[in-house]
Amino acid sequence: xxxxxxxxxxxxxxxxxxxxxxxxxxxxxxxxxxxxxxxxxxxxxxxxxxxxxxxxxxxxxxxxxxxxxxxxxxxxxxxxxxxxxxxxxxxxxxxxxxxxxxxxxxxxxxxxxxxxxxxxxxxxxxxxxxxxxxxxxxxxxxxxxxxxxxxxxxxxxxxxxxxxxxxxxxxxxxxxxxxxxxxxxxxxxxxxxxxxxxxxxxxxxxxxxxxxxxxxxxxxxxxxxxxxxxxxxxxxxxxxxxxxxxxxxxxxxxxxxxxxxxxxxxxxxxxxxxxxxxxxxxxxxxxxxxxxxxxxxxxxxxxxxxxxxxxxxxxxxxxxxxxxxxxxxxxx
Amino acid sequence: xxxxxxxxxxxxxxxxxxxxxxxxxxxxxxxxxxxxxxxxxxxxxxxxxxxxxxxxxxxxxxxxxxxxxxxxxxxxxxxxxxxxxxxxxxxxxxxxxxxxxxxxxxxxxxxxxxxxxxxxxxxxxxxxxxxxxxxxxxxxxxxxxxxxxxxxxxxxxxxxxxxxxxxxxxxxxxxx
Numbered sequence: 116x117x118x119x120x121x122x123x124x125x126x127x128x129x130x131x132x133x134x135x136x137x138x139x140x141x142x143x144x145x146x147x148x149x150x151x152x153x154x155x156x157x158x159x160x161x162x163x164x165x166x167x168x169x170x171x172x173x174x175x176x177x178x179x180x181x182x183x184x185x186x187x188x189x190x191x192x193x194x195x196x197x198x199x200x201x202x203x204x205x206x207x208x209x210x211x212x213x214x215x216x217x218x219x220x221x222x223x224x225x226x227x228x229x230x231x232x233x234x235x236x237x238x239x240x241x242x243x244x245x246x247x248x249x250x251x252x253x254x255x256x257x258x259x260x261x262x263x264x265x266x267x268x269x270x271x272x273x274x275x276x277x278x279x280x281x282x283x284x285x286x287x288x289x290x291x292x293x294x295x296x297x298x299x300x301x302x303x304x305x306x307x308x309x310x311x312x313x314x315x316x317x318x319x320x321x322x323x324x325x326x327x328x329x330x331x332x333x334x335x336x337x338x339x340x341x342x343x344x345x346x347x348x349x350x351x352x353x354x355x356x357x358x359x360x361x362x363x364x365x366x367x368x369x370x371x372x373x374x375x376x377x378x379x380x381x382x383x384x385x386x387x388x389x390x391x392x393x394x395x396x397x398x399x400x401x402x403x404x405x406x407x408x409x410x411x412x413x414x415x416x417x418x419x420x421x422x423x424x425x426x427x428x429x430x431x432x433x434x435x436x437x438x439x440x441x442x443x444x445x446x447x
Numbered sequence: 448x449x450x451x452x453x454x455x456x457x458x459x460x461x462x463x464x465x466x467x468x469x470x471x472x473x474x475x476x477x478x479x480x481x482x483x484x485x486x487x488x489x490x491x492x493x494x495x496x497x498x499x500x501x502x503x504x505x506x507x508x509x510x511x512x513x514x515x516x517x518x519x520x521x522x523x524x525x526x527x528x529x530x531x532x533x534x535x536x537x538x539x540x541x542x543x544x545x546x547x548x549x550x551x552x553x554x555x556x557x558x559x560x561x562x563x564x565x566x567x568x569x570x571x572x573x574x575x576x577x578x579x580x581x582x583x584x585x586x587x588x589x590x591x592x593x594x595x596x597x598x599x600x601x602x603x604x605x606x607x608x609x610x611x612x613x614x615x616x617x618x619x620x621x622x623x
Contacts, residue, residue, distance in 0.1 A: 119454075120455060123458070188482065188484065188485070191484065221507060222507070222583070223511060226511045227511055229515060230511040233515055233519025233523075234519060236523050237491060237523050240526045240527070241484075241488060244484055244526065244529075256527070256530065259523060283583070
């Protein structure tokens with residue numbers, strides 16, 4: 116068989132397997148973190164340390180019947196969970212896990228992730244609308260206004276990184292941060308002293324936005340159980356619901372890995388030793404832990420608070436940050 | 448001379464055909480769907496197909512912009528508008544009259560034939576400057592040098608649209 120085809124098939128299988136395993140492990144991790152934060156111990160019955168709990172849950176979800184509610188738009192109702200999952204898997208195409216380990220090294224990789232991730236919003240909207248349920252429609256509308264609001268500061272802060280590094284190729288962005296944590300984009304002491312002040316601000320805005328983009332607490336207004344039953348996936352049973360969750364965890368991974376690639380040196384070691392895929396995964400899972408930590412520590416914000424945070428604080432600050440970044444790159 | 452399906456070129460050709468089919472099918476759904484929301488979904492499918500064709504034309508940047516702007520923004524706004532404006536999902540556009548359908552098919556066929564004849568029969572003048580290969584650098588340079596006026600005018604149009612919608616929204620609020 117043609118080696119190119121084998122390579123393509125290998126990456127496809129590996130990425131899909133990784134997305135599924137990642138989601139299973141993140142569900143376990145989420146429950147463990149939540150348990151320990153709330154002075155419980157979390158799942159412990161199925162397998163050692165409860166490690167097999169998510170697999171048992173997965174099998175349970177797959178055995179359940181897919182119920183289509185009365186009055187639902189059947190084709191759209193069935194397509195929506197797939198539309199959440201497909202872009203999430205596609206985003207992995209350009210994420211460089213290490214210097215060699217990237218399915219496709221595209222020159223506009225950063226843009227590719229933003230472009231494909233934007234389909235996710237459309238899928239949530241279709242799923243909410245097709246359910247024929249007012250709670251689902253309300254929460255889909257909320258999720259969309261939230262996503263639209265937070266995409267703007269996220270893109271603006273991504274532009275500051277692109278201006279600083281001069282490339283949208285994720286691989287090259289990581290290459291430029293080689294040689295210890297003082298070269299990383301979050302604190303580029305070795306490259307540009309002026310940016311030391313601005314880059315942490317960019318990182319903070321980017322991280323907050325990626326949390327809001329993936330509908331994670333404290334920004335999970337799209338899924339506010341106390342107000343909206345369960346959110347846009349209220350009517351989904353079995354693996355339909357399961358796919359929404361797989362997609363969400365894949366998106367959390369993509370958001371965190373983007374933050375790691377742009378600001379925290381990707382696969383580079385903090386001390387310039389043995390760079391590789393292990394450093395990348397270590398950093399990404401640490402950021403995911405921070406996301407979970409935030410979820411179980413902060414209460415959910417109100418909807419107006421959420422939109423005000425984006426439109427009145429994050430967008431002006433990020434625009435100001437963009438202008439200052441341009442000036443500092445010119446001056447220093 | 449067709450490459451075998453198991454080779455990389457053959458597979459790429461297959462994906463290209465899928466993209467073509469998506470464009471055509473999406474356009475057909477967008478025109479023929481009885482529910483507005485399905486028409487928008489068809490439009491989104493059509494945009495994805497067009498983005499794929501742009502990718503095959505060696506301009507990934509344009510393809511990604513197509514996805515980001517048309518699927519991620521335009522279609523979302525359309526669905527949003529339908530969700531807010533169409534209270535009853537059972538409200539349908541309804542079947543067309545057969546005679547009307549025949550006439551519209553005839554006029555569409557005429558228009559298509561006319562456009563084909565026009566594109567084949569007229570000696571087009573060359574574009575003043577060809578943007579080399581649609582790469583990011585060339586695109587950025589041309590947008591900020593030769594085409595900066597057009598670029599600014601487009602942003603003015605957007606500004607007018609935003610202000611207009613704000614005015615309309617404000618009028619609705621004061622009446623309520």
